[in-house]
Amino acid sequence: MPSTGTLACSFKIVTLGKCAVGKTCLVTRYVCGQFAGDVDSTIGAAFVSKKIEALGKRVTLNIWDTAGSERYQSMTKMYYRGARAAILCYDLTERTSFDKIRYWVGELQENEQHCRIYLCGTKKDLIDNDTRTRAVPQNEAGIIAQDLRTEHFETSSLTGENVEAVFQRIGEDYVRNMHSYPENQPKQEDDTQQAFHIGKSEEKGTTSSCALGSCFKR
Numbered sequence: 552m553p554s555t556g557t558l559a560c561s562f563k564i565v566t567l568g569k570c571a572v573g574k575t576c577l578v579t580r581y582v583c584g585q586f587a588g589d590v591d592s593t594i595g596a597a598f599v600s601k602k603i604e605a606l607g608k609r610v611t612l613n614i615w616d617t618a619g620s621e622r623y624q625s626m627t628k629m630y631y632r633g634a635r636a637a638i639l640c641y642d643l644t645e646r647t648s649f650d651k652i653r654y655w656v657g658e659l660q661e662n663e664q665h666c667r668i669y670l671c672g673t674k675k676d677l678i679d680n681d682t683r684t685r686a687v688p689q690n691e692a693g694i695i696a697q698d699l700r701t702e703h704f705e706t707s708s709l710t711g712e713n714v715e716a717v718f719q720r721i722g723e724d725y726v727r728n729m730h731s732y733p734e735n736q737p738k739q740e741d742d743t744q745q746a747f748h749i750g751k752s753e754e755k756g757t758t759s760s761c762a763l764g765s766c767f768k769r
């Protein structure tokens with residue numbers, strides 16, 4: 552198996568979940584370091600990228616933040632195609648948003664065998680302020696996460712709690728398992744062509760990061 556050494560890599564992450572669970576706020580908190588607050592509902596999807604270091608490798612996270620509204624559901628498949636990680640968001644204070652998680656798990660397992668699933672209960676600050684607002688018990692989500700052999704996080708985009716941890720974990724999991732993904736399998740063709748592809752994807756990452764401001768201007 553060839554070593555990836557210090558070469559950079561990039562992969563696709565998608566956010567999924569019911570309308571208003573806080574997907575856009577989660578991504579904005581991570582990429583911009585602030586709480587977006589009063590944001591408009593996403594139309595279709597928004598794209599941002601962020602470069603991080605994970606397990607000693609430079610990794611570009613290409614994040615597709617999808618719309619939760621039912622009216623865009625048929626398009627969502629297009630956005631999660633080829634994703635290596637999906638953040639399935641639900642609102643800790645809203646029970647029906649958790650029911651949607653099962654739907655998304657089914658969709659991904661059926662269509663994207665290489666996509667790892669991360670459960671993310673959002674708006675933890677509301678629970679911390681008043682525990683009676685909790686609508687999804689921690690152990691219930693934990694059981695699903697255990698079945699999926701994946702991680703479960705509870706986050707707050709308002710305070711920033713655990714937000715960085717979700718994406719860092721995703722980056723590290725990708726690096727740890729990178730040789731199992733088709734895009735990192737050794738190719739039969741000559742190495743020159745492979746080197747060219749790597750250079751190109753790095754370039755692409757830089758350009759897309761610059762587009763961040765406009766992505767969230769809605």
Ligand SMILES: Nc1nc2c(ncn2[C@@H]2O[C@H](COP(=O)(O)OP(=O)(O)OP(=O)(O)O)[C@@H](O)[C@H]2O)c(=O)[nH]1
Nearest residue numbers: 570571572573574575576588592593619674708709
């Ligand atoms: N208190 C609190 N409110 C949050 C948090 N995250 C999001 N919100 C609020 O929840 C609402 C919806 O947030 P969005 O990020 O737009 O939700 P979304 O999942 O992207 O929604 P769609 O784009 O319609 O699918 C907004 O009013 C946010 O201010 C959080 O961590 N804490």
Ligand SMILES: [Mg+2]
Nearest residue numbers: 574575592593
């Ligand atoms: Mg949104």
